Amino acid sequence: MVRVIIEFLGGLDVIVKKQRQYKVDVQLDGKDEINVGDLIQWIVDNLIEHEGDVNVFLENDSIRPGILTLINDTDWELEGEKEYVLEDGDVVSFTSTLHGG
Amino acid sequence: MTETERSNESLLEEIENLRVENAKLKNDLCLERSLNNASDLPMSLDEFKRYGRQMIVDETEGLMGQLKLKNASVLVIGAGGLGCPSLPYLAGAGIGKIGIVDNDTVDTSNLHRQVLHDTIKVGMLKSESAKQVLNKLNPHVSVTSYPVRLSNENAFDIFKDYDVILDCTDTPMARYLISDVAVNLGKPVVSASALRTEGQLSIFNFDNVGPCYRCFYPTPPAPTSVSSCQEGGVLGPCVGLVGVAMVVEALKLLLGVYTRENFKPFLLQYSGFPDQTLRKFKMRGRRVDCPACGTGRTVTRESIESGKINYQSFCGSRNYSVLTEDERIDVHKFERDYWNSSKTKPYVLLDVRPSLHYSISHLPNSHNITVNELRDLPADLNNLQSKIPHLSADSEVLVLCRYGNDSQLATRLLKDKFNLKDVKDVKGGFFKYIDEINPSLPKY
Numbered sequence: 403m404v405r406v407i408i409e410f411l412g413g414l415d416v417i418v419k420k421q422r423q424y425k426v427d428v429q430l431d432g433k434d435e436i437n438v439g440d441l442i443q444w445i446v447d448n449l450i451e452h453e454g455d456v457n458v459f460l461e462n463d464s465i466r467p468g469i470l471t472l473i474n475d476t477d478w479e480l481e482g483e484k485e486y487v488l489e490d491g492d493v494v495s496f497t498s499t500l501h502g503g
Numbered sequence: 504m505t506e507t508e509r510s511n512e513s514l515l516e517e518i519e520n521l522r523v524e525n526a527k528l529k530n531d532l533c534l535e536r537s538l539n540n541a542s543d544l545p546m547s548l549d550e551f552k553r554y555g556r557q558m559i560v561d562e563t564e565g566l567m568g569q570l571k572l573k574n575a576s577v578l579v580i581g582a583g584g585l586g587c588p589s590l591p592y593l594a595g596a597g598i599g600k601i602g603i604v605d606n607d608t609v610d611t612s613n614l615h616r617q618v619l620h621d622t623i624k625v626g627m628l629k630s631e632s633a634k635q636v637l638n639k640l641n642p643h644v645s646v647t648s649y650p651v652r653l654s655n656e657n658a659f660d661i662f663k664d665y666d667v668i669l670d671c672t673d674t675p676m677a678r679y680l681i682s683d684v685a686v687n688l689g690k691p692v693v694s695a696s697a698l699r700t701e702g703q704l705s706i707f708n709f710d711n712v713g714p715c716y717r718c719f720y721p722t723p724p725a726p727t728s729v730s731s732c733q734e735g736g737v738l739g740p741c742v743g744l745v746g747v748a749m750v751v752e753a754l755k756l757l758l759g760v761y762t763r764e765n766f767k768p769f770l771l772q773y774s775g776f777p778d779q780t781l782r783k784f785k786m787r788g789r790r791v792d793c794p795a796c797g798t799g800r801t802v803t804r805e806s807i808e809s810g811k812i813n814y815q816s817f818c819g820s821r822n823y824s825v826l827t828e829d830e831r832i833d834v835h836k837f838e839r840d841y842w843n844s845s846k847t848k849p850y851v852l853l854d855v856r857p858s859l860h861y862s863i864s865h866l867p868n869s870h871n872i873t874v875n876e877l878r879d880l881p882a883d884l885n886n887l888q889s890k891i892p893h894l895s896a897d898s899e900v901l902v903l904c905r906y907g908n909d910s911q912l913a914t915r916l917l918k919d920k921f922n923l924k925d926v927k928d929v930k931g932g933f934f935k936y937i938d939e940i941n942p943s944l945p946k947y
Binding site: 411412413422452453454455458461466467468470472475476477479480495497498499500501502503 | 581583584585586670671672673674675678695696697698699701702703719720721722723724725728729730731732735737742770772774777782783784785786787875878879
């Protein structure tokens with residue numbers, strides 16, 4: 403089990419019951435280590451309310467272009483993306499890219 | 504218009520003209536005085552006085568820093584929600600040369616956030632309106648307005664004379680173009696965006712080593728996921744704060760605060776609600792395989808100017824054409840045969856706008872189920888009947904939204920998913936109805 407904070411910023415909270423931050427215990431059967439890829443699937447299974455909103459979050463099994471993923475306030479590209487193994491206290495943030503001005 | 508109203512209007516106009524003339528004379532006087540000053544000073548006495556409060560801040564390095572700003576030039580693309588708050592601070596700080604690119608005109612719906620413009624200026628070019636304000640604010644600054652839409656053809660020519668580019672635009676298309684041109688000309692971009700209560704800010708192509716917009720966003724977002732301020736809304740002070748923050752970054756670039764050694768790619772994320780926060784995310788550097796700034800570059804000046812790089816097709820556009828012509832009616836037919844018809848055959852009027860929109864104004868006796876609700880409801884007529892009790896599979900349903908886009912998608916859903924037989928989209932939506940039939944209803 404790993405205890406993490408998940409954030410949905412830039413308006414992305416609309417797909418997760420309009421709640422911007424979740425403090426959750428993530429437990430997956432038969433897994434000692436939980437990585438960010440697992441967490442993304444867990445979010446789809448547990449937090450996204452409407453099936454129709456999954457494609458707002460994912461495209462071709464990965465995070466949709468236009469959403470930045472951050473692990474402890476750092477671009478996930480610098481942290482190993484889906485392979486990053488979560489530790490207690492980690493903060494994983496997803497933010498929509500904004501375009502207005 | 505009555506005679507009195509007309510003469511009032513001409514008086515107001517005359518006062519405004521006198522005000523402009525007066526401001527110009529004051530500016531001329533101010534400049535003249537500064538020219539008459541001892542010629543061995545690097546700035547006029549007026550400028551010393553004007554910039555004193557910022558020159559005594561350590562970070563500006565005093566007179567030396569001020570002269571850097573005086574000799575600097577900044578191009579602001581977009582004189583809207585971000586451009587309006589950033590422009591006066593650039594002029595106030597004494598940036599020697601400021602350019603403003605915007606081909607849009609001032610609309611009443613801009614004024615809650617685009618506070619350089621005002622009620623009298625509705626209909627005026629935004630670039631011209633902004634230039635007027637800056638000229639009044641600081642006559643020592645030279646301001647050039649470019650009342651054009653930035654394009655593949657004109658961007659290089661406009662950018663070439665400026666040190667720093669501020670991207671205050673509102674579409675991914677413009678953002679890719681600006682970044683690409685800046686990379687090709689070796690200029691840094693301060694890029695920001697805002698929507699609803701949030702904003703984002705980054706620096707691209709810092710000193711020709713920092714990442715560019717394409718490094719952050721190699722694949723453009725699906726057009727359906729891109730929300731404009733017109734569509735999603737925006738709070739004035741939230742976008743305003745981000746616009747002001749852009750100038751802080753521009754000053755750091757011009758004063759040489761950032762160096763190759765200390766600059767780390769970042770994205771600032773501002774949230775206005777529930778608590779105000781400004782987070783700094785550490786971001787990726789340049790992508791080696793970036794087509795604009797990487798090793799095998801294909802986004803070159805030649806490929807941009809020739810139109811080979813087509814931003815429109817790269818970013819795509821939304822497809823609302825999911826209906827045939829006989830599944831749609833125009834607002835005149837709607838008024839004549841339904842809304843205002845004496846035949847009063849029963850029909851259901853369904854407004855699919857978000858509920859906040861609907862609560863601002865709507866047609867009486869209409870029902871409100873949003874297009875997303877239609878998408879998310881299980882495909883069973885009962886689910887619609889719980890909201891519209893007298894609805895049956897044979898009911899005639901007319902669908903309305905704000906501009907007539909979502910209503911097309913909703914019409915398709917009602918017919919294909921809920922198996923309603925007789926559904927029609929009202930072309931152009933509620934706003935078209937207001938424009939062409941009943942202008943006494945509130946538009947927002």
